[in-house]
Amino acid sequence: MKILTNRVFRLLSNLPLFACFVGLGWAADITVGTATAHTGQKVTGFIPVVAGVDAATNIPVIVINGARPGPKLAIVAGSHGTEYASIIALENLVQTIDAADLSGTLIVLPLINLASFAQKVPHLNPVDGKNMNRMFPGKADGTQTERASWAIARQVVEKCDYLIDLHGGDLDENLRRYAYWPQTGKDQLDSASRGMVLAFGLDHIIIQRNQTPAVSGATSISRFAEDQGKPTIIAEAGHAGTTEAADVDALVRGCKNVMRHLKILPGVVTPVEHPVWIGQLTTVRSDHDGIFYPLVVPEAYVQRGMIIGYVTDYFGNKLADVTTPISGVVTYICSVPSMKKGDTAANIGEIAAVP
Ligand SMILES: [Zn+2]
Known part of the structure; x- marks a missing residue:
């Protein structure tokens, strides 16, 4: 009740802005799982995945609902729960973002595959032995990885306008930093994601040739998002499960640059000018x-x-x-x-x- 009173007061005290939001049809509250963020709020919560053929889980989510309207950007990491640099990057990112600075909404899932992280199992979810980046859009009545994918597909991917998926060098992967640009053959989508990947700033970019729709139920979150028409990029950093500052910082900086490019954060972006494009992996x-x-x-x-x-x-x-x-x-x-x-x-x- 107190929250409601405060909100009414805040809106009434800024009537011209309120009228402007109404005019744009801007939805003030953003809810993902148990987190509901009013305008200008940063709220944490969980996306509950109820028990089915195996155990339940809760996926942590941070919703930062900006003071001004704008696009919804979802950033996810930890589908491979021991690619630690990407997870730590999102932990750091959400701490440094203030809702007052945002025009639009940031939805952050820093750790999708909690069991992989907790049990230090690379590549797979140890609960069902499945790869959490190969099951989208999942199944409501499947195993835990499928149910989690289903929840994320419905509550995050379908609700966002843009997506960044972060990965890195898993425990057994000595990896250089790079990003992926998905080339779908749909000009508008490709040009939007190209702008994002150049803004992100990593100087090696792998071209993913994704010109046929992915096999439903057997694809990555990024492929699923592209098929939904959402401009998407993937970025990777981190050597063999390490969390070196240079890798973590590169991912945090990249996410903020994309937010500036999308005008969610104020500021100027200098896109990478001459990246090394990688055609075939x-x-x-x-x-x-x-x-x-x-x-x-x-x-x-x-x-x-x-x-x-x-x-x-x-x-x-x-x-x-x-x-x-x-x-x-x-x-x-x-x-x-x-x-x-x-x-x-x-x-x-x-x-x-x-x-
Ligand atoms: Zn990965």
């Missing part, structure tokens, strides 16, 4: 079970045929060299000795012409 897999020894680091430029690592048996005898089938830049290389036949040893990005 090739995954190099191991042909053997054994122990992996990397011979290159991310950032390295490699020539087709170059040896980038090798695999030994459990007695130290070399089984095979791992060579790159293309020339390009190492975007990430396996950072741990554990290696199974078919596992990713490295990803190599082929330099592309400016799209």
Whole structure:
């Protein structure tokens, strides 16, 4: 009641602004899960995922409803709960954003896959063994990953205007910083997301060729958002589960730059001028079970045929060299000795012409 009285007072004390909001049909309250933020408020809460065939979970959400109207930007991280730099970046971001400075709304999900984070399990949700970035738009009656995806699809993706999905070097991934620009073939969507990815500021950009609709129930949050017509980008930073300041800061700075680009935050953005565009990303897999020894680091430029690592048996005898089938830049290389036949040893990005 007190809140209501305060709101009425605040609105009445600023009648011209109130009239302007009404004129634009601006919805003052923004609700995601248990968090309802009135104009000018930052509110935390949870998106409840009720128990089904397996356990319930609660996905943390922060809603920052700006003092002025504007677009709704959703930023998510932690679908891979041990890609820590991306999660810490969003923890830092929400602390530094003041609702009074915003024109529009920021919806932040810093940690989608809580069980992966809590149990330190990379890539998957340990509750059901599923990848939380491959199940969108999920299922209301599926396993936990599917139910969580369903809730996020309905309550966040469908309600936002723009989306940023953050990832990073998982526990076993020694990764260079880069962003993805999804090229869907829909000009308006592609030009909006291109503006976002250049504003984000990372100097290596992978072009995702997403020109056919994704397979429903088996796709990433970003692909699902694009299919909904929402301009979307993905950014990654962090080496092997670390939270180095340079990686965390690059992600925080990137998110704020996109907010400035979308006019949600005031200020000028200098977009990255000459990024390295990467056209084709090739995954190099191991042909053997054994122990992996990397011979290159991310950032390295490699020539087709170059040896980038090798695999030994459990007695130290070399089984095979791992060579790159293309020339390009190492975007990430396996950072741990554990290696199974078919596992990713490295990803190599082929330099592309400016799209
Ligand atoms: Zn990831």
